[in-house]
Amino acid sequence: MRIRPMNRFFAAAFLFGLVVAAAPARGETGDPIVVYRDANQAWVIESFAGKTIRLGGKDAGDRPLSVTVDGLHLTLVTVQTWKRIGDAKQPAPTPSDVDVLCFEEGIDWSDLSDARTDWLRQSGATWFLTSDSKAAERLVKNIDGAVLKDGKRGVLAMRQVAAPEAKKSSKPAIKTHVVPTLEPLPDELESLFVAMEKACAASQQTFASLSAKQMNFRPPNGTHTPRWNAEHMMGRELLFFSQIYHAIDPAVPIYNWNPKQMPPEYVADQPAWSGRREAERMEQVSRFVRRYADWLRDVDLDARAPGSRWTLRGLLRQMERHYNEHTANVVKKQKLPEWPRR
Numbered sequence: 001m002r003i004r005p006m007n008r009f010f011a012a013a014f015l016f017g018l019v020v021a022a023a024p025a026r027g028e029t030g031d032p033i034v035v036y037r038d039a040n041q042a043w044v045i046e047s048f049a050g051k052t053i054r055l056g057g058k059d060a061g062d063r064p065l066s067v068t069v070d071g072l073h074l075t076l077v078t079v080q081t082w083k084r085i086g087d088a089k090q091p092a093p094t095p096s097d098v099d100v101l102c103f104e105e106g107i108d109w110s111d112l113s114d115a116r117t118d119w120l121r122q123s124g125a126t127w128f129l130t131s132d133s134k135a136a137e138r139l140v141k142n143i144d145g146a147v148l149k150d151g152k153r154g155v156l157a158m159r160q161v162a163a164p165e166a167k168k169s170s171k172p173a174i175k176t177h178v179v180p181t182l183e184p185l186p187d188e189l190e191s192l193f194v195a196m197e198k199a200c201a202a203s204q205q206t207f208a209s210l211s212a213k214q215m216n217f218r219p220p221n222g223t224h225t226p227r228w229n230a231e232h233m234m235g236r237e238l239l240f241f242s243q244i245y246h247a248i249d250p251a252v253p254i255y256n257w258n259p260k261q262m263p264p265e266y267v268a269d270q271p272a273w274s275g276r277r278e279a280e281r282m283e284q285v286s287r288f289v290r291r292y293a294d295w296l297r298d299v300d301l302d303a304r305a306p307g308s309r310w311t312l313r314g315l316l317r318q319m320e321r322h323y324n325e326h327t328a329n330v331v332k333k334q335k336l337p338e339w340p341r342r
Contacts, residue, residue, distance in 0.1 A: 032159040032251050033069050034291050035100070036182045037131060043076065043102040045069050050287055056104050066095070071160035074100040075123070082107045086115030094119055099160065100127040109135045112142050127158060128176040136178045146174040154182040155294040157251040185297055192301075192316040193293060196237075199323035200286050203233065206327050207282070210275030211342045216268065219333055226333060227268050229326045230278040231259045234285045237319050240310060241289045247307025248295050 031048035038044050042057025047070050054063055055076040066075040075095045082104075084092035095101075101123060109132065120128075120143055128139050128146065140146045156177060184190065207215070207230055215227040224232075235258035245252040260266045270277065299305055301313040308315065333339060 032157040036155045041105045072099045078104045085119045095123045098123045098125045101125040103130040133178045196320045199320045203323045203327040204279035207275035208279045226330045234282045238285045243307045244305045245292045
């Protein structure tokens, strides 16, 4: 069984002794979700906050056929549903107010009848996702407003940009994607990601045991609190990578959660949070960065990345050093005589 690259980070987190809870809810309006196909032919949906849902696949079991994630309604069109469309005895129910139709592997596209094209139109979907290039071509040919989009990208970013009423009145184009099974990253890029993620996981372990009082400790020499270090490391990684992803696909916003740089100007974002809560947010950002890593597989590691002043190699190595340096600073603060016990 192929292991997705993202799972290697979770393995690293356990090696460092840290089990992280669900990410805290902090995001912007219109946070995108991502959709991709895994090795078991399931459609995988991940939200910004880290919620993961699978539709269909070889190991489907009792998985749902329809879900709503961050305002987007996604429905799986199974082989059985496809056969029932137009069946007078056992007709397939027509979905309504759907945003995304994900088509199961194995559908027979040789008969795209009037009943089936009407069923697809009535769904209201603005995305058609399939793994079959011939299916995509037939959809574009037979469905008014369907347009073929980039078929090479293994991860798609999508978000709800209009209310259902506005969607119906404006009749947006139906973006039809051929989505290949997500493959592992090239070895060199993967190794750079793993090194950064290990440094982040080690940093999370350092913060996870600290109380809110310890996170807010300001050393007598006027240097930063541990909380500032956590916010700063998380904020830099999030900003730099969201700039790159936004340049590749504007569906991903640029997130700037960076705290003020100078200690007198700094105001904690969540002063009551324990170190574990801050560690959860660091992991939320780490997962966000990994979620779109597939977009970087063909980017030259030593050329400026899209929308960035950094090269990918330089940025990934700098973020690894950044986590190590600031985490070491926090460890030093814990050795000061003024350090609170809890």
